[in-house]
Amino acid sequence: MSPVYPQWPRDACDDLSSRLREMIPISYALKASYFTHRRSPVSPTSSLARPLARSYRSSRNSTPAGKPSLRAAGPDARMRALLSRFGTNSMSWMTTWPGNRYWFEPEADGFVAFRVIGRVAVTTGEPVGPDPVRTLTGFLGNCREQGWTPCLYAVGANTRALLASAGWTCLQIAEDATIPLGSLAFTGKTYQDARTALNRARAAGVSARWIDYRGAAAETTAQIEEVCARWLAEKGLPELGFTLGNLASLDDPRVRVLVAVDAAGRVHAVTSWLPVHRGGTVIGWTLDLQRRLPDGFGCAMDFLIASALLTLQDEGAEFVSLSGVPLAYRSRIETRHTWLQGVLRATARVLEPLYGFASLAAYKAKFRPAYSPLYICFPRRRHAPRVGAAVAGAYLPGRRAELMLATARAFANRTS
Structure with missing residues (x-):
């Protein structure tokens, strides 16, 4: 018996086809970025940046003192206690959600929530603890030991400035909308x-x-x-x-x-x-x-x-955060990474008819919030393709076939 394939309206197929064609230059651009910047150097320029760079670039066989704790289980009382003291970020409580793994400092007074996708360790926001820089430094050293590419996701301006001074690639991916009370x-x-x-x-x-x-x-x-x-x-x-x-x-x-x-x-x-x-x-x-x-x-x-x-x-x-919306923000493109930021905005245009990120951000604007930029940071520009794939996998773990089918249906519904 011959297989039966879904029949989509011609105009829906044409619309979907045009969207997919929009993604082709994005894919080629990411690949070009990988090869063009493959040998781009990292040169730390500040006293705080140097330990961060060393922690990631140190020998894979080195072992930090104290043997830090790496947990794949859900949040425990120790982690929630740290959150209640140091979870000052609007995204901090998201570290308790399923899917996260946890790296604790040896003294257990700081942690990083993350998930590993395709050898990329994607964090859920900022490090939590009394000394975020120290916690971040230890986490980057652990990533190096494990052979993971670290990706700091949805971090604020301070973390972005620290990592950028160490030569990392940092791109704005959202804005946190906060209302003072x-x-x-x-x-x-x-x-x-x-x-x-x-x-x-x-x-x-x-x-x-x-x-x-x-x-x-x-x-x-x-x-x-x-x-x-x-x-x-x-x-x-x-x-x-x-x-x-x-x-x-x-x-x-x-x-x-x-x-x-x-x-x-x-x-x-x-x-x-x-x-x-x-x-x-x-x-x-x-x-x-x-x-x-x-x-x-x-x-x-x-x-x-x-x-x-x-x-x-x-x-x-004191305040309420309406939270950030992925790929939706008003800020100007940073001149340092104009090309990669343009790739993100092109991706946002492709996804907008499906998920409406820009529409949601515009809706939140009616409450007149103050905006703070959120960034994604990773060590080299050549890591952009693998980091992008990892972040996409974090939002839709193991559901790529379902997404493709649902995307086709969504376009069909919008054009039928």
Whole structure:
């Protein structure tokens, strides 16, 4: 019996074909980067940069004193204790998610969360501990011992400056959108959408309710699961992972969940909020999961975010991060790596019709956040192809065939 292949509309196939053709020069460009810059030197130029460079370039047979701990298990009490003291980054709590491995300093007072994909060690944000530079130096030495190419993903300006001074390639890949609290008020034309959402929710009998997902009623959790399932079905694409939360990330007593519920008890939307700590105290929250019913209350997401901001401000939080969106930012291209940054932006244009990263970033702008750049850093420009493949694998582990099929379907749905 001859195989049956899916038949896509001709215009959908043409659209998909054109998108794939856009990716061809990106692929060739990455390969050209590998061979052109294969011998590019690294010359540390600062006292802090030298130990970082030495830790990565030292002999593979060298063994650091104290034999650091390398764990593949989930987060333990020791790691959570460190997070509660030093997890000051908006992405710090993402280090507790499944898929991460952990490298601990010999004294266990600092750690790095990472995952190894194709011999590339991709970190989940910054090192956590009292001395991030020391922790980072030890982690890079361990990468060298293991034969891994280190990739520091979604790190801030300080880490980027340190690694760039050591000759590393650093590219901006996102912006962290942060809203200072303490004097936030939804007044003036700027916050018209937030006021409208709050007023419409009040008129429609929709309220914002904080819940503990693990202890919530079975009916409530079932509705949250339905909201997430329908949201994904409407997109027609696999759910991304790595630094983007999913339903499983709600199963944590430290993660707060805010749902929009009408008078009949129907859940229209759900958001989750990750804690940010300093010195054992929660000082802020990071918006993570955002899901809503396609046919639910129209302003549900604006309503939930506005309600959360006001509540968290009343509780004394210093700030809220709306988190970063991959491949979406407003900053100008750095002249040092114009070509590679252009490759990233070309990739963003190809993926935008599918995942809408730029649209999501534009949506968050209505809350008038302050922006901080987030970077990806790796030792040599010639490592760009393997690093890019590793990051893609982190977001979609083991699901490339599913992604290709879903991508074709998504294009078919958008053009049929």
